[in-house]
Amino acid sequence: MTQLTGKEIILGVTGSIAAYKAVYLLRELTRQGAGVTVVTTQHAQKFVGPLTFRTLSGRPVLADLFDPATDAAVEHVELAQKCHALVVAPATANLLAKAAHGIADDFLTTLLLATRSPVLMVPAMDAGMWDHPAVRDNVATLRSRGVAVLDPDVGKLASGRAGTGRLPEVDVILEALHRLLSPVKDLAGDRVLITGGPTREPLDPVRFLSNRSSGKMGVALALAALRRGAEVVLVSGPTSQAPPSGAVFVPVETAEEMREAVLQHLAQATIVIKAAAVGDYRPREASPVKMPSKQGGLTLELAPTPDILKEVAARKGDQFIVGFAAETQDVRRRAREKQEAKRVDLMVANDVSQAGIGFDADDNQVTLLDRWGGLIELPKMPKLDVANAVFDRILSLRAAKPAHIPR
Numbered sequence: 001m002t003q004l005t006g007k008e009i010i011l012g013v014t015g016s017i018a019a020y021k022a023v024y025l026l027r028e029l030t031r032q033g034a035g036v037t038v039v040t041t042q043h044a045q046k047f048v049g050p051l052t053f054r055t056l057s058g059r060p061v062l063a064d065l066f067d068p069a070t071d072a073a074v075e076h077v078e079l080a081q082k083c084h085a086l087v088v089a090p091a092t093a094n095l096l097a098k099a100a101h102g103i104a105d106d107f108l109t110t111l112l113l114a115t116r117s118p119v120l121m122v123p124a125m126d127a128g129m130w131d132h133p134a135v136r137d138n139v140a141t142l143r144s145r146g147v148a149v150l151d152p153d154v155g156k157l158a159s160g161r162a163g164t165g166r167l168p169e170v171d172v173i174l175e176a177l178h179r180l181l182s183p184v185k186d187l188a189g190d191r192v193l194i195t196g197g198p199t200r201e202p203l204d205p206v207r208f209l210s211n212r213s214s215g216k217m218g219v220a221l222a223l224a225a226l227r228r229g230a231e232v233v234l235v236s237g238p239t240s241q242a243p244p245s246g247a248v249f250v251p252v253e254t255a256e257e258m259r260e261a262v263l264q265h266l267a268q269a270t271i272v273i274k275a276a277a278v279g280d281y282r283p284r285e286a287s288p289v290k291m292p293s294k295q296g297g298l299t300l301e302l303a304p305t306p307d308i309l310k311e312v313a314a315r316k317g318d319q320f321i322v323g324f325a326a327e328t329q330d331v332r333r334r335a336r337e338k339q340e341a342k343r344v345d346l347m348v349a350n351d352v353s354q355a356g357i358g359f360d361a362d363d364n365q366v367t368l369l370d371r372w373g374g375l376i377e378l379p380k381m382p383k384l385d386v387a388n389a390v391f392d393r394i395l396s397l398r399a400a401k402p403a404h405i406p407r
């Protein structure tokens with residue numbers, strides 16, 4: 001099950017060279033369980049034929065308001081009413097102009113007027129067009145009416161020139177759609193500071209001490225917070241995970257760099273969550289040159305890294321502070337000790353000795369221990385669901401206003 005399972009989506013496609021990317025978007029929407037009806041403009045069909053969309057969606061492709069085969073004139077009202085969201089990708093400057101001015105001269109623009117469902121526009125055009133005041137005004141008008149309009153990507157354009165105008169990647173469009181469909185915006189107004197991933201402590205210019213954190217838990221927390229309406233800063237150690245669009249992303253390497261980034265953003269945050277696996281030790285001296293490969297035995301002298309979570313909890317003002325405890329035995333007792341020693345509001349304990357959860361897994365199984373004595377054990381679930389459960393717990397603890405949570 002995904003958030004799109006069972007959702008009815010209208011995918012509008014307009015006449016841009018980027019129309020071929022709508023095919024990939026359609027494939028991903030259906031893969032995630034959405035029922036998709038493709039509505040194209042006449043010009044779009046010059047770039048991608050309706051057979052492609054029909055085959056992938058399993059439904060007729062709509063384009064002509066007066067097509068007797070589809071009885072489309074009636075259908076547009078029903079479609080507009082029953083869809084959960086309408087996505088136009090790519091949206092040309094022409095389509096944006098018509099939508100902004102209420103022109104309804106084909107199936108897609110008529111649907112845009114008729115629907116009361118959320119609308120996501122994904123523009124693609126040449127950079128000069130995107131920068132034109134007419135286009136900027138139309139985009140501003142649409143946004144002021146609550147239409148979500150993504151900014152195009154920067155890169156090489158069909159004209160051969162480089163600039164802003166490329167259709168954003170499919171996963172960026174999907175993420176924007178997920179956010180549009182998220183009914184709950186219960187973190188609106190919150191600014192969430194999240195750490196994720198491992199740290200790296202250099203031994204020499206090519207070697208380091210690190211751990212197995214993939215950064216997945218941090219990204220899941222950032223995604224969940226964004227979907228629920230928060231502003232997000234994600235401070236992450238080196239990871240191959242793409243940071244979610246919409247988050248301020250601060251890449252770091254060492255524990256000291258992570259500490260500096262966290263302290264820099266701390267004052268603005270209302271919630272701080274430390275899911276990063278921070279190295280507890282670093283080599284006391286990092287060699288400035290590559291150490292010889294074969295030198296017999298090697299003894300490293302290690303020095304402790306700063307305990308960022310403890311420092312944050314000690315410095316905190318109004319913020320709600322959450323730590324993660326990675327344990328391999330006696331999980332609850334050790335996590336409770338860490339929660340008390342580091343004086344955090346909520347400790348999320350995970351058993352990192354178990355296969356399929358914890359480090360570098362898609363799922364996690366956690367126990368939530370709060371500083372008012374509460375303990376909730378959650379089942380194994382995808383990290384995004386764990387992230388949502390953590391935010392649910394933060395919100396319910398804050399709403400209960402236990403003594404000394406200022407807010």
Ligand code: PMT
Binds near residue numbers: 306
């Ligand atoms: O990244 P993934 O592959 O998705 O894996 C997720 C995870 C297993 C890394 C995550 O769920 C997790 O458990 N993160 C905490 C890892 C850890 O460092 O745990 P700890 O018990 O050693 O530290 C306790 C807390 O203190 C953590 O919030 C940690 O960020 C913080 N800490 C630790 C040491 C230090 N020097 N500074 C810190 O701030």
